[in-house]
Amino acid sequence: MSYHLIIGDKLYSSWSLRGALALELAGVPYEETLITLNQPDTRKRILEFSATGKVPLLKTEHGVIADSLAIAEYLAERHPEAQLWPADIAARAQARSACAQMHSGFMALRSTMPFDLSRDEALENMPLDVQVDIDRIVALWSECRLAAKEPGPFLFGKPSLADAFFAPVAVRLRTYRVEVPAEAAAYIETIYQWPAFQAWQKAGLAEREG
Numbered sequence: 001m002s003y004h005l006i007i008g009d010k011l012y013s014s015w016s017l018r019g020a021l022a023l024e025l026a027g028v029p030y031e032e033t034l035i036t037l038n039q040p041d042t043r044k045r046i047l048e049f050s051a052t053g054k055v056p057l058l059k060t061e062h063g064v065i066a067d068s069l070a071i072a073e074y075l076a077e078r079h080p081e082a083q084l085w086p087a088d089i090a091a092r093a094q095a096r097s098a099c100a101q102m103h104s105g106f107m108a109l110r111s112t113m114p115f116d117l118s119r120d121e122a123l124e125n126m127p128l129d130v131q132v133d134i135d136r137i138v139a140l141w142s143e144c145r146l147a148a149k150e151p152g153p154f155l156f157g158k159p160s161l162a163d164a165f166f167a168p169v170a171v172r173l174r175t176y177r178v179e180v181p182a183e184a185a186a187y188i189e190t191i192y193q194w195p196a197f198q199a200w201q202k203a204g205l206a207e208r209e210g
Contacts, residue, residue, distance in 0.1 A: 001028075001060070001061055001078075002030075002031070002060075002061070003023065003028060003029070003030035003031070003058060003059070003060060004030065004031045004032075004033065004058070004059035005019055005020060005023060005030050005031070005032050005033070005056060005057070005058055005059075006032075006033045006035065006046070006049045006050075006055055006056060006057040006058075006059070007019065007020065007032065007033070007034055007035070007055050007056050008034070008035055008036070008037040008055045008056075009034065009036055009037050009204070009207055010034070010117070010200055010203045010204035010207055011116065011117050011118060011204040011205070011207045011208055012037060012114070012115055012116060012117075012204075013037065013055060013056075013115070014115035014168030014171070015054075015055065015056055015068050015168075016055050016056045016068075017115075017164075017167060017168055017197075017200055018056070018068040018071075018072070018164050018165055018167070018168065019055075019056035019058060019068045019071050019072075020032075020056070020196075020200060021163070021164035021167060021196055021197065021200070022068070022071055022072045022075050022084065022161060022164050023058075023075065024196040025075075025082060025084050025159060025160070025161065025164060025196070026075045026076075026078075026079045026082045026084060027079070027082050028075075028079065033049075035055065037055075049064065050064045050066050052066045052067075054066070054067075056068055056071060058071045058074070060074070062074075068103070068165075069099065069100070069103045069165075072084070072099070072161045072164065072165075076161065083160075084160060084161045085160060085161060086148070086149065086150070086156040086157075086160055087149075088149040090147060090149075091147045091148055091149050091156055094143065094144060094147035094156075095144065095147075095155070095156055095160060095161065095162040098140055098143070098144055098155070098162050098165070098166070099161060099162055099165045101140065102165045102166060102169065103165065105133075106133045106136070106137065106169075107133075108127065108129035108130045108132070108133050109130050109133040109134065109137075109169075109172065112127055112130045113130065113172045113176050115168050115171060115172060116175060117171060117175070117201055117204040117205060117208075118175075118204075118205060118208050119175040119176065120175060120177070121175075121176070121177065122176055122177040122178070123176055126178075134173070134178060134180070137166075137169055137173075138180055138181060138184045141155060141166070141183070141184055141187055142183065142184075144156060144162060145183070153186065153187070153190040154187075154190060155187070159194065159196075163191065163194070166191075167191050167194075167197055170187065170188040170191040170192070171191075173188055174188050174192070
């Protein structure tokens, strides 16, 4: 089997980060094509791979998989030995619930705090709806830890798809200097010490320097 991941800028594309982390969790080799976003030919270039006009996209032997959540589920099904979801059924249900909430929610945070690996500055004023999103995310992380059946610093003990989906949020909270409870701060540090994330971060910051 072969995989080809089409992504946007590593510096700015949070959804692409999720797809890449899912592949790293699966432990499979893959080819990568990066399409620079917000350029006159960006949409045209993405449409060469898929009709969605969005990234990430995963080319597989079963066709092109669009959307990071679909990519995650596909990889979990194709590589059960990698245990991308928690093994315990209750923990797995909570992990899927958390990813779905992240996938479809927290719009205030997304729009007010765009993903940017190079940022290091707090907002001048924190809008109420963004703070509500942040409080819910912190609570959701605690719920995941309570549901976990394995020890470890990640949401469900060891790295899982839940961490792939919340890594971009951890980045936002750190790069916007958001004050969070100690448990949430420790989890953010766990993401920043995750080798799979560190490789993406290094590449993203190199894009800026280049």
